[in-house]
Amino acid sequence: MGRIICAGLGPGAQDLMSLRSARAIGNARQIAYFRKPGRKGMARMIVEGMLHPEAAEHAMEYPVTTELPFASPEYRALLADFYDLWADRLAALAAAQDVVVLCEGDPFFYGSFMHLHARLQDRVPIEIIPGITGMSGCWTATGLPVTWGDDVLTVLPATLPEAELARRLADSDAAVIMKIGRNLPRLRAALSRAGRLEDAWLCIKGTMEGQRVLPLTEAGPEECPYFATVILHGNGRRPMREVRS
Known part of the structure; x- marks a missing residue:
């Protein structure tokens, strides 16, 4: 039996990938990655030119992304069926040889692979390669x-309700807000309520x-x-020279 190896790709720039991930990707004969239908997929674009000939x-195409509310029963059912299907397919492939699954960033930090990992326990050996x-x-x-x-x-998804975002932003010295897109108006309102809108920086395609x-x-x-990602910088304690008059 082979393994399922989830390779963390880092923040986007190919040369910020770990050597372990690069070696696993370059040696793999079975590569799987998530993408939207009709798109190449961010993970696949990051590894362009690295794959073995x-x-x-294996493109794992989401059945739904933002077309339905995240909390709706239909959304959860579609995604559950999708992850069940691909857990079975990957386990079958790994019966013969290693399968490398690509994951942007770090696999255990908001990564889609976590849902496969939960379904593959005790079915096949799994190795996780962390990433920046x-x-x-x-x-x-x-x-x-x-x-x-x-x-x-504090790390926050912009999908939270406005009041929850504002409360957590007001209570934190520094913050990272992810999953923005169409949630931007709610995030702006929450930052304004927390008195932090003027401090916020937007980073698009970081390192790429x-x-x-x-x-x-x-x-x-x-x-x-x-x-895209919004950053609020902290301004806490730091050693400073005493100014003498």
């Missing part, structure tokens, strides 16, 4: 430290070709895809 590719998270690539792109001293960092970093107040709705 004999590698067979997309958010660390984004805050590095701003050119400023995200936390200082005792700053508390076409990277853009700008104050959120200067960004239009059309400039904010789902996988």
Whole structure:
């Protein structure tokens, strides 16, 4: 029996991928990755030119993304069937040889592979190769430290209700907000309620070709895809020289 190896790809730039992930991808004969129907897929684009010439590719196409509310029974049922199907397919492939599943960022940080991982336990050996998270690539792109001293960092999905976003943003020194896209108006309102709108930076395609970093107040709705990231920097304790008169 082979293994299922989930390779964390890092924040997007190919040369920010770990050596372990690069080796696993280059040696694999079975490669699987998530994508929207009709799209090449971000994970597949990141590994362009890295695959073995004999590698067979398996595109796992989501049956639904933002067409239905996340909390709706239909959305949950469609996604559950999708993950069940691909868990079975990957387990069957791994009966003969290793299968490498690509995952942007780190597989255990909001990664779709987590849903397969839960379904594959005790069925096939699994190896997880961690990766640099997309958010660390984004805050590095701003050119400023995200936390200082005792700053508390909060990571939030913009899919939360406005009041919940505002409460958590007001209680945190530094924050990363993910999954933005059509949730931008609610996020702007929450940042304004928390008194943090002027502090927010938007990073699009962090570490990748076409990277853009700008104050959120200067960004239009059309400039904010789902996988953009908003950064609020902390301003906590740091050693400073005493000024003597």
